[in-house]
Structure formats: C-alpha cells, structure tokens
Amino acid sequence: MNIPKDPHSYAHPEKAKILNIDLDLQVDFENKQLKGTACIEFETIGDSNQLILDTKSLEIKTVADTQGHALSWKLKKPDKHLGSALIIDLSPNIKKINIQYVTSPQAEALQWLDTQQTEGKEYPFLFTQSQAILARSWMPLQDSPGIRFTFTARIQVPVGMMALMSAVNPQKHTIDGIYHFDMEQPIPGYLMSLAVGNIEFAPVGPRTGVYAEPQMLDKAQYEFADMEKMLETAENLYGPYRWGRYDLIVLPPSFPFGGMENPRITFATPTVIAGDRSLTSLVAHELAHSWSGNLVTNATWNDFWLNEGFTVYFEHRIMEALYGRSYSEMLAALSRQDLINEVAEFIKDGKGDETRLKLNLTGRDPDDGVTTIAYDKGYFFLRSLEDYVGREIFDKFLQDYFDSYAFRSNDTESFLKYLNQNLFVNNNLVPEPHVEQWIYKEGLPENMPVVQSDRFDRVHDELNRFLKGINASDLKDTNSWTTHEWLHFLKGLPEQLSPGQMKDLDNTFGFTTSGNSEILGAWFVPVINNKYESGYNALEHFLIHTGRRKFLTPLYSAMIKTEDGEKMAEEIYKKARPNYHFVSSNSIDDLLNWNPDQ
Numbered sequence: 383m384n385i386p387k388d389p390h391s392y393a394h395p396e397k398a399k400i401l402n403i404d405l406d407l408q409v410d411f412e413n414k415q416l417k418g419t420a421c422i423e424f425e426t427i428g429d430s431n432q433l434i435l436d437t438k439s440l441e442i443k444t445v446a447d448t449q450g451h452a453l454s455w456k457l458k459k460p461d462k463h464l465g466s467a468l469i470i471d472l473s474p475n476i477k478k479i480n481i482q483y484v485t486s487p488q489a490e491a492l493q494w495l496d497t498q499q500t501e502g503k504e505y506p507f508l509f510t511q512s513q514a515i516l517a518r519s520w521m522p523l524q525d526s527p528g529i530r531f532t533f534t535a536r537i538q539v540p541v542g543m544m545a546l547m548s549a550v551n552p553q554k555h556t557i558d559g560i561y562h563f564d565m566e567q568p569i570p571g572y573l574m575s576l577a578v579g580n581i582e583f584a585p586v587g588p589r590t591g592v593y594a595e596p597q598m599l600d601k602a603q604y605e606f607a608d609m610e611k612m613l614e615t616a617e618n619l620y621g622p623y624r625w626g627r628y629d630l631i632v633l634p635p636s637f638p639f640g641g642m643e644n645p646r647i648t649f650a651t652p653t654v655i656a657g658d659r660s661l662t663s664l665v666a667h668e669l670a671h672s673w674s675g676n677l678v679t680n681a682t683w684n685d686f687w688l689n690e691g692f693t694v695y696f697e698h699r700i701m702e703a704l705y706g707r708s709y710s711e712m713l714a715a716l717s718r719q720d721l722i723n724e725v726a727e728f729i730k731d732g733k734g735d736e737t738r739l740k741l742n743l744t745g746r747d748p749d750d751g752v753t754t755i756a757y758d759k760g761y762f763f764l765r766s767l768e769d770y771v772g773r774e775i776f777d778k779f780l781q782d783y784f785d786s787y788a789f790r791s792n793d794t795e796s797f798l799k800y801l802n803q804n805l806f807v808n809n810n811l812v813p814e815p816h817v818e819q820w821i822y823k824e825g826l827p828e829n830m831p832v833v834q835s836d837r838f839d840r841v842h843d844e845l846n847r848f849l850k851g852i853n854a855s856d857l858k859d860t861n862s863w864t865t866h867e868w869l870h871f872l873k874g875l876p877e878q879l880s881p882g883q884m885k886d887l888d889n890t891f892g893f894t895t896s897g898n899s900e901i902l903g904a905w906f907v908p909v910i911n912n913k914y915e916s917g918y919n920a921l922e923h924f925l926i927h928t929g930r931r932k933f934l935t936p937l938y939s940a941m942i943k944t945e946d947g948e949k950m951a952e953e954i955y956k957k958a959r960p961n962y963h964f965v966s967s968n969s970i971d972d973l974l975n976w977n978p979d980q
Contacts, residue, residue: 386793388682389744390515392458392467393524397430400524405535409545409578411506414487414494420521421448423478431472433479436518436525436571438465439486445470448478463747465518481522490964491516493636499961500579500634501595505543507579509633509649511642511965514683514748517571528681528791530568537561537576544581546593546631548573548644553583553591565645567625568789570679575644577631586610589623593631598652602632605655608662608704612669615703620673620696620781624788628669636929638965640664643671643693651930653899660865661900663701663713670696673784681793683748687739688792691760692780698761708837712866714765715833719873721758725826728755734824739763740794749965763820765831770814771805779805794821841867845874848883854890865900872904877911884914894920903933910940910947926958931966938973952976 393399400422407418424433437457445455454471470479485492495507510520518525537545541559544552549563577593584603585591587610592602613628630648632655641664642649648668654661674692694717702710728736735742739759741751768776782804792800798817806813816827844857863871872893879887888894893905894917902924909917925937938955941947955974959967971978 388526391526398433403533416485433470435468435522438519441484443482489519493963501597505580509577513572525571527570535563548575638963641668656898666700667697678787681791687756687760690756694761695764715835717758724754
C-alpha cells in the first residue's frame, strides 16, 4: 500500500525507515530534562546513505554507530511546528545508531509538575503528551503516524517513584528506581508515552487495572470498575484485544485531554472521576482506540477522522451493549448537538473547509484538526453507512477492516476503495450516494442520521416548563437524571437568563458546587453569559485547577465575548497558565492573543 508523504514529518521512510528504538534515559526533575541515549535500528532501501529523523529543541550530544565510531550529522534550521530535521550520514552496512541527547526544559510534550501541583504534595510528577507531533520533543524518531516501530526502554527515576510507559508495565516500585519496558507490537511515534510519579496500582479485572497517586487510587478503582466488562464487550463486537493488558492511569489535573489512548495504558484526566461512574464513556472511547487508531492508524493527520470517527462509533456501540440503547442514544444526541453547533460556527467564521472530514493541514499545526468534525461528523458518517446496509453487514465489514489493516496505517482514499469493494460490491449493494459528500464537502449531508431520545424529550419538556416560569424545585423526575440529561438541560438554556432564574437553578440543583466536571463545564457558560457573580469564584478555581482543553476553550471563549470579560479571562489565565500543558496553553494563548512574557 502506498502511504502518502506526511507533511508533518521530515522522514523519508521510502529511503530509510526505523524499526526499533531502545531508550536509556535518566529523569532529572531538578533540571526538568530527560538525559540519555536512543539506540535506533533501521532499514535502508536501495542505496540510501542517509537517515532523516524528526527532532524539536533536542540538544544532540553525539551520533555514533554501535562500535562507538562517530557519524556525520547536522540539524536543519527549525520550523515552528515541525522542529528540526536531524540528517545522519550512514556508512555502508550500518543498521543501528546511538544518539546521545538531552531534552529542553521547555520540551512541548513534557509536563513537569512540582510537589504542590500533585495530589499527595510529596513527590513531583512528569507526564508526556506526544500526539500529534510532540514525541520529537523528547526523543529523536520518525514522528509520523504512518511509520510504526517497536521499542524497549530503561528509565531511571528518583527512588520512591514509579515509571510507566506504553509498554509492559510494572505494578510495584523498584528498590533502585530503575524500570525496564518492552513494547513488542509496532506503534507510531505519537503513542510513545512516559509517566513518572508517586504512583500505585490496583487491579479491577484479570487484564485490567488502574494506576494513580495513592490518595486517588481507591476512587479510581471504584470509578473504573467496569473496565474488564468494557474490554470483553469490545472483543465481542470487533474481535480480540491484541495488546495484552489494558490499564489506565489517572494523571494530575493539568492533563490537557480527557484521555490519551497510549497502548496498554490509557492516560486519563481526573475530571472523569465523578464518584458515580457517570463519565466512563471516556474509558470506552480510549479502549475503542485499541482497534481504531492504535491497531489501524491514520496515515497522516489529514486523515485524523479515520482514528476518531471510528472510535466514537465503537464507543457508542460499547455503551449501548453495556447500558442499553436509550443510554447510548443520549450520547449520540449530545454529539449531534455539538456537531451542528460547531459546523455552524465554522461556516459563520468563513472556515467551511474545516468541516470536511479529509483535511489539508500542510503548513499548520496538526492539532488544528482536533475538532468535533473528526470525532462526530466521522461518527455520523459511519452511522449513516450502518443505516444504509444494516447493522449485521456493517459489523462484519468493520471486523474485517480491523483484521485487514492490523498494525498498519491507512489514508482516506485507500479506505474509500476498501469501503466500495468490501461493503458495497461484495454485498451486491449499490454504493451509498453521499459518501464523497461526507468526506470532501463542507457542512453536513442531507442523510445526516436523526437521533431519537425519549429521555431527552422529557428533559426538553421540563426545560420548557422552567422557561415558562415554573420553579426549578417543581421540575419532575430530576432526581433520576443522569449526567447526560443534565448536560442536555444546561446546553438547552437560552443565552440570556434573569438573575432570578440563575439563582433558582443554582439554589435548587447546586450546579456551582457540583463535583461533576462535565456539569461544571456546561454550567459555567451561562454563569459567564449572565454575569452570575455567585459562580465566579468556582469558575476561577475550576480554570486554575483543570487543564483539560475541552473545558478551557469554550469558557475562555465565552468570557472574551462579554463586556469586561476579556479582562476577567486574562486575570484568571495569568494564574492558571503555569498549571497547563503546552497543548492547552498553546490554544488559549492564541485565543487570548497572549504574550507568554507578559
């Protein structure tokens, strides 16, 4: 299969391609650096005499063959997004090289937290976020999702701390602080991960368990008790889990995403710990990535929907199998609502191109493609195919697809050829006429699936009663509402409410003091829009102590649209920014036109 050239990597895998990386790194918290060696095994094609790697802000000390003979190398001028190409001249018959290097204290993938930024406040913490192209800031590699390799590692950390990677992981601390890792299945660079801290492990099933700081471990073990059941459900849908164990680590709150699907160990935000297991669809999503994304990977970030659209579809199927169709349809309805809003916003801002599934991110940060479009438009495209051919045929197609492309990458055009042959032709079906419209056109096609949710219909009825003057305390059946029903209620509120209505809602349902991050994130939008000052302290606390970009972007966006809100946003951001990972601060810097030196 011909994989297209990746515009976000300097690598030329058609000439020289890495096969394995063996890391030997020391974690230096005092200087906020990783120091050590990457031993890179590779193959050359034809008479190629160069290996080109991606790096970003790495200090390269030496490059040598395994006999210690120095090799000629150079770093090209850095690009803002891509970093610097490391070009290594190869002597004949060289198949491995050793690169001694040191990371920058400002390495974009690495978040160094001091003791006060952790739950236990006794040990510091380090975690990585490599997606999309940040792995190159903590190791030299070919940092493209279309290039896969195996890895081993020796990681030395301060005694009393544990290290974890996207590999076979320890379950107990070592005496000397040295940990060894092995990942025998080939993975792309964006799935390279490392976490270091005062971490402990608790099992939740034969193949599943949770890691967290000791103070968070019991909560995590309770919240994620259904992980083994989710894993079994996923296998029943689309075939065997191929990664050995499936574990999860709850990271400190500065983690910028809900979850990151690093193989064998999902990195998760503490914002999904609500105490009632109501937000665990995130685990279903990250678990589903073990098939769609980790097993079958988008070839370039222009094809990002191949990772996320499939994963949202799979996530909803897991939740339906576990909790019923009425539950999963609430998730689908929320997705549909968010998608329609985001498409409208893009088109209003003259950015209709951003609503296409197949993107063109050349010359841009690939993180720009992380929008509702890839996730939810991708999901509804696949759901439209299920509607067209029927679930039984579509399920067989998906399982065959995962098997056919296991441990390989795929691009949009290759997928469309596979789709036509294996879903339509092989089943004697006329191709669905809207396929290319979903992929290449702006907006939403006319066959956008409609979601029917009786539970949301009842919520909508109660919302209308409230807006017509009924007291919040007189609304019906709210004690039985799930998080998703509350989100539908909050997102259905008009932009402007009276002070009395805001106070009534808050006094009755305690939104401002909720322990549920999703409800807080939704509630703070009307708090901002209606200048509900009783919620300001909680809003500030939330923004300072939550690094999840999903919540940050809409709240800062809402503030800068209100009178005097820009000043409020800047005052909060000045306090909060040191707690954010680069992925989040980079987005909010752009939103607020923030000068990091101010």
